[in-house]
Structure formats: structure tokens, C-alpha cells
Amino acid sequence: MCCLHPLLSSSDFAGGLPDPARKCWFPYKDEFNLDEQTRISSEMVIGTLDPMFAADRKQKFDQIIANRTFSICPVVEGLFDIGNICAVFRTAEAFGLQSVHVIANSDQKRYKEARNISMGAEKWLDVEVWENTNECVQVLRKRGYRIAVTDMGADTVPIHELDWTIPTAVIFGNEHNGTSEEALALADVKCHIPMVGMVDSFNVSVAAGILMYHVVGDRLERTGIHGDLSSEEQQILRAEFYLRNKRNVKDVVNHLLKKELVLT
Numbered sequence: 001m002c003c004l005h006p007l008l009s010s011s012d013f014a015g016g017l018p019d020p021a022r023k024c025w026f027p028y029k030d031e032f033n034l035d036e037q038t039r040i041s042s043e044m045v046i047g048t049l050d051p052m053f054a055a056d057r058k059q060k061f062d063q064i065i066a067n068r069t070f071s072i073c074p075v076v077e078g079l080f081d082i083g084n085i086c087a088v089f090r091t092a093e094a095f096g097l098q099s100v101h102v103i104a105n106s107d108q109k110r111y112k113e114a115r116n117i118s119m120g121a122e123k124w125l126d127v128e129v130w131e132n133t134n135e136c137v138q139v140l141r142k143r144g145y146r147i148a149v150t151d152m153g154a155d156t157v158p159i160h161e162l163d164w165t166i167p168t169a170v171i172f173g174n175e176h177n178g179t180s181e182e183a184l185a186l187a188d189v190k191c192h193i194p195m196v197g198m199v200d201s202f203n204v205s206v207a208a209g210i211l212m213y214h215v216v217g218d219r220l221e222r223t224g225i226h227g228d229l230s231s232e233e234q235q236i237l238r239a240e241f242y243l244r245n246k247r248n249v250k251d252v253v254n255h256l257l258k259k260e261l262v263l264t
Contacts, residue, residue: 071219073168075172193207
């Protein structure tokens with residue numbers, strides 16, 4: 001069972017197959033639910049809310065959305081330290097990775113508590129929480145993702161030998177036991193970060209940060225871009241971000257739309 005981010009408002013999140021005409025899965029239709037009766041398009045959301053934002057705020061949205069991607073999904077599996085989950089999410093947001101996943105396994109309460117992500121990173125991410133590894137992997141595979149697992153075993157490849165322009169979900173194991181045997185068995189590829197010192201492992205949040213930094217660099221080197229959303233997808237995500245910007249923004253949109261209908 002998957003628990004979706006509570007701020008998501010578009011209507012078709014999760015579970016769908018990837019569009020064969022595009023390179024990577026995208027979760028949203030151009031349809032936003034303000035309430036049970038009212039559905040509007042991204043154009044209407046943006047047209048209604050755009051005058052409320054200062055020019056520098058809109059410029060910030062332009063920059064962020066242009067560098068967003070769903071092509072790489074960090075997945076944390078069974079982490080014990082809430083701080084590590086927060087750190088992975090903050091790094092993912094900073095590098096423009098929009099979709100992140102938590103496999104809760106035996107202690108889901110801990111992961112629900114972890115949703116108060118520092119600096120508000122989770123507000124701008126699409127977070128999905130899974131009860132077990134198999135369900136998460138199967139859904140991500142149906143969405144068209146290659147499943148990569150981080151591991152220090154002998155049968156792994158260095159992260160710099162992989163092509164990160166391929167849509168990939170990357171699983172990071174917990175602090176004590178690493179990636180689970182189940183995740184390793186389900187993986188399409190196992191990878192590691194090369195190390196040349198006496199220590200034989202990184203903290204999980206450090207490893208995730210190194211890998212995500214490398215991923216962005218690899219994508220830029222191969223294609224010249226990191227963000228890969230189409231203009232239509234960027235517009236939909238902009239509308240989503242506008243709605244996430246403030247808690248009461250849906251009420252504002254409803255009020256303005258009703259006022260416009262009265263005036264016309």
C-alpha cells in the first residue's frame with residue numbers, strides 16, 4: 001500500500017503505466033481538484049494565482065521547474081535515523097529530483113513522523129511511502145524505471161559506469177544492514193561508489209548525496225540538460241507548485257473563480 005504526499009492536488013497520481021511516447025513517467029493530468037465538484041486546468045490555476053506572486057518569486061519558479069526531473073527517483077529502504085531521511089530528501093530537492101520514496105517496512109510510524117522535513121523540502125517533492133520493498137519496486141518498474149540498488153558486494157558496478165539518462169529508481173539501504181536481500185534480488189543493476197580509504201562505507205545520507213551529485217553531472221555531460229520536462233509538463237508542475245505555496249491557496253482560487261463567474 002502506498003501513502004501519497006498530502007499536498008498533491010492533481011487527479012491522476014501513481015499507479016499508471018508510462019506513456020510509450022515519452023521517455024519518462026509523469027504523474028499528473030492537466031486537471032486540478034479544488035474540491036469534490038470543482039476541477040480546473042493548470043492554465044486556470046496559473047492565470048488566477050500568477051498576479052499574487054512577486055517577480056522574483058516567479059523567476060525562482062522558472063529556474064526550479066526548468067531543472068526538475070522525474071527520471072531519477074531516490075528510494076530509502078528501512079532507515080532508522082529520521083535525520084538521514086530528511087537529509088536525503090533535502091538533497092533530492094536541491095538537485096531537482098521531484099519523486100522520492102520511503103519503504104517503511106516494519107516501522108511505518110517512524111516514517112510518518114519523518115515527514116516534518118527540515119527547511120520545507122518535502123513541500124516541493126512528491127513523496128510516496130510504501131509498506132514493503134516488493135510493492136514499491138513492482139510499481140516503479142511498471143512506470144518504466146530501471147531498478148538500481150546501492151551495495152558494496154563484489155558483483156556491483158561503479159556509479160560512473162552507468163548511464164543516468166535512463167529513468168532509474170535508486171534504492172539506498174538502512175544504516176545497519178545496508179540494502180535488503182529482497183531489494184538486491186529485485187534489482188536490475190547493483191552499483192557502488194568507489195572508495196580508496198580505510199573505511200568501507202559512507203553514511204547513507206552522504207552516499208545518497210554523492211550519487212545524486214554524480215547523476216546530475218552525468219546527465220549534463222551526456223545530454224547538456226538535467227531537467228527534462230516538456231513545456232506542457234512544466235506548466236502543470238508550475239500550477240502544482242502555485243497551489244502548494246500556501247496552505248489556504250485553494251480557498252483563494254475558489255474565491256477568485258466564483259467572483260469571476262459572478263462578474264461575467
